[in-house]
Amino acid sequence: MNETAAENYRRRMARVLDHIDRHPDGDLRLETLAGIAAFSKFHFHRQFGATFGISVQRYVNLSRMKRAAFALACRAEMPVIEIALAAGFQSPDSFAKAFRAEFGTSPSAFRKAPDWAAWQTAITPYDNARKQIMTADFHRADLEIVDFSEVPIIRLTHHGDPAALNGSISRFIAWRKANRVGPQVARTFNVFHGVEPEDVRVDLACQAMPGLEPGEGMERASIPAGRCARLRLVGVNDELEAPATWLYRNWLPESGETLRDYPLFCERSNFGPGLPESEMVADLFLPLA
Template sequence: MTTCPNDHLQTRFARVIAHIDAHADRQLDLAELAGIAAFSPFHFHRQFAALFDITATHYIRLVRIYRAAHSLLFRKDIPITDIAFDAGYENAESFSRAFRKLHDQSPSDFRSHPDWDNWQAPYAKLQQIRRNTMTGTESDNVTIIEFPETRTACMDHIGSPARIGETIQRFIAWRKIHHLHPSKHATFNILWCNPEDTPADEFRMGLAVATDQEFSDEDNKKGFYSQTLPAGRYAKLRHIGSDQTLRDSALALYRDWLPHSGETPGDFPLIFQRIAFYPDVAEHEAITDILLPLA
């Protein structure tokens, strides 16, 4: 079987995309990136633009501001000045100017009043490139585990998937008040429906944290309820990388592994256990265990 020369080129430049994601918090020059691609520095920038329809410099800027936007929304304890430094800017003023060009809002206004329906629109090109260069996890890495019964506090996001960040904010704020740090209390997503064939206004996903705490009336008013994840045998597939390819990994579990396994799914939805979170780690280092309950 003949391999297309362009496949080798895509592979080499996919390494560049991963390198940028891993090291976006420091200075990156074109000579370094050309070395990652094993490509002439005299031609690297043109080849990058030809492959991805965006310059490498613009791509790096998008990666940095996208991660900063996540920190502004979901890590509210981090000062904006620190977020600016982490994004590679020398001061908050230059970061604010760059951020405003993308979002037409200052970082502080964005943190306080995000446009949940449209805030990711400036990153459409970034997300397209990541979908095309970051691959899902191979289904031959599936293991069968015994999962213990786990009581959780669960908050459902119901409505457009585009607005799930708003629910995540409330979920994070609640768990901080109750001192349920992710390092000690596991985090889960419960996939009550398939977003591919569910109307946006009927979409439902559970955000859950492992805890035996009792709920107050105030907790219930905020939308929290007790949800027990059932004990039993689960097929586990570890996904490492962006949520952009998480769907592909879950699909591989059903398409490639399940038909040949002799197993039957159990009577509970698919679960994602979040192990390492973006933006706390680089996007390609985020870890999610996909858990399929078995009969």
């Protein structure tokens, strides 16, 4: 397969993933998705499995379950039946059965005490599938040198087991909601102090607005001003390892730049449990001397 044909093939498969992402409660039958890819339905299911290492129906189920799990944990105001319908299920009973099959617990029990380790294990095939086709091909044109202005923040630092990170995220979101400082009000940041496989240290942070007080286990800090290489990422949400690796391994040695003594960080400007992943925006900042 030549390069042009391979890119066309990749685009057609990416179009299917984007459709699933945007229409969790829509018609996601095999025939519909094959038509979106412009492939024969007789071969599409085999093509999908060969490309992503997972069947198309399993991918659809995990896509819906991932969205539903985040809504349960982070959107306490949404009734379970509303989450079920938004995830493409016709009734709470069918949703509960599917949810238990994937995560080993009921939706209501997960809402009360999310088991993020079980969640991560369950959705790993989905994440791995997306990596097969959604990995961005980064270029120097995607990057801009900017002068970042200092931002005072309130941060919750997660340090330890990466499987527990989503629990910290849920706690931070709950604090933001209680204080009415959602993403539309205060800027959102992550600061990556260390990303060892079994020992993650990352700040979950938002802009410190006037009168906003830190919650339990949180503290005031600031992201300092300075020159940064900024890489804008669209449709790359959870998986930041690939763009970070490209910055350090490919761009930095060729740039002639030197690094400043502050860790890699990102600003998330368009994100949320109900937003299609293809529309999420994050700016990844590499601090420069």
